[in-house]
Amino acid sequence: MKSPFLQSVCEFMYSRHYSKRTVDTYIYWIKMFIIYNNKKHPADMGDKEVELFLTYLANERKLAVKSQATALNAVVFLYRQYIKKPLGESLSFNRSKVSPKLPVVLTKDETIRLFQHLPPNLSLPIKLMYGSGLRVTEMLRLRVQDIDFDYYAVFVWQGKGNKNRKVTLAKELVPLIRNQISIVDKYFEKDISNPSFSGVWLPNALAKKYPAASKQLGWQFLFPSSKLSVDPSSSLIRRHHIDETTIRRAIKRAAREAQISKAVSCHTLRHSFATHLLEAGADIRTVQEQLGHSDIRTTQIYTHVLNNGASGVISPLSRLL
Numbered sequence: 001m002k003s004p005f006l007q008s009v010c011e012f013m014y015s016r017h018y019s020k021r022t023v024d025t026y027i028y029w030i031k032m033f034i035i036y037n038n039k040k041h042p043a044d045m046g047d048k049e050v051e052l053f054l055t056y057l058a059n060e061r062k063l064a065v066k067s068q069a070t071a072l073n074a075v076v077f078l079y080r081q082y083i084k085k086p087l088g089e090s091l092s093f094n095r096s097k098v099s100p101k102l103p104v105v106l107t108k109d110e111t112i113r114l115f116q117h118l119p120p121n122l123s124l125p126i127k128l129m130y131g132s133g134l135r136v137t138e139m140l141r142l143r144v145q146d147i148d149f150d151y152y153a154v155f156v157w158q159g160k161g162n163k164n165r166k167v168t169l170a171k172e173l174v175p176l177i178r179n180q181i182s183i184v185d186k187y188f189e190k191d192i193s194n195p196s197f198s199g200v201w202l203p204n205a206l207a208k209k210y211p212a213a214s215k216q217l218g219w220q221f222l223f224p225s226s227k228l229s230v231d232p233s234s235s236l237i238r239r240h241h242i243d244e245t246t247i248r249r250a251i252k253r254a255a256r257e258a259q260i261s262k263a264v265s266c267h268t269l270r271h272s273f274a275t276h277l278l279e280a281g282a283d284i285r286t287v288q289e290q291l292g293h294s295d296i297r298t299t300q301i302y303t304h305v306l307n308n309g310a311s312g313v314i315s316p317l318s319r320l321l
Helices: 004-015 020-036 047-059 065-083 108-116 120-132 137-141 170-192 204-211 246-257 265-280 284-291 296-305 316-320
Strands: 151-156 167-168
Touching: 004 020, 004 065, 020 047, 020 065, 020 246, 047 065, 108 120, 108 246, 108 265, 120 137, 120 167, 120 170, 120 246, 120 265, 137 246, 167 284, 246 265, 265 296, 284 296
Parallel strands: none
Antiparallel strands: 151 167
């Protein structure tokens, strides 16, 4: 990061225990805000410049509602927390009205083909995303102790909206997960013998409550990186989980090699999980609980890709012919 100002904001966020994902996202939007205003320093700007920037995102960039909201949150954070010059309570700007897209869902045959083209070392985490309906970040943040082999379940802690939930675990993945834990154990034994190793990263509250947890096997990431790295928030040596980009690229490549023409992403596996559950006769409330949706209307979007949606309507042309 070349800008001393952005680097300072970055360090400020890490010192307050913001996650790397949040830091990267906020820095992206703050940088775009500065560039949009011809690299004028944010301290010399205010409500007017923010309003014009947010309107630009809606009118010119055609940003989705959630993306514009994230940009707003980033700029509000910048002024309220860092610059200490809060923005006005009633900003006036054009809000994004882009309609949400229907979810991209794989057929069961496409799902099988996708799995057949996954690299062996990333097959398990990607299958787990589909098999348990996990978001990519939820899968990456899993710890060894989050797997319940007795009840075939996975514990998801502080998912989207800081909600906790318990989701299903495909029995077929159990041997693979046990093998994965043995791999984690080997890394762990090596790390513990390294005097520079400071233990796995833990949220600040947990780190204070359980000071010894960072050097216990159960708290290690289920899918660890192959290399130790420096924790940007503390400069300590830790073993983090595998990178999200690695998973995204593997899925894109597998979809291409499987000749699947749909726009396949990590979230496509979660969409497919929900749709395939409903196809198999699962109650929509059950699917809602598995996905962790607060509002059942969010879950109901998956009914649009089932036979009781548009594809279940017989065209009048078919009746004529």
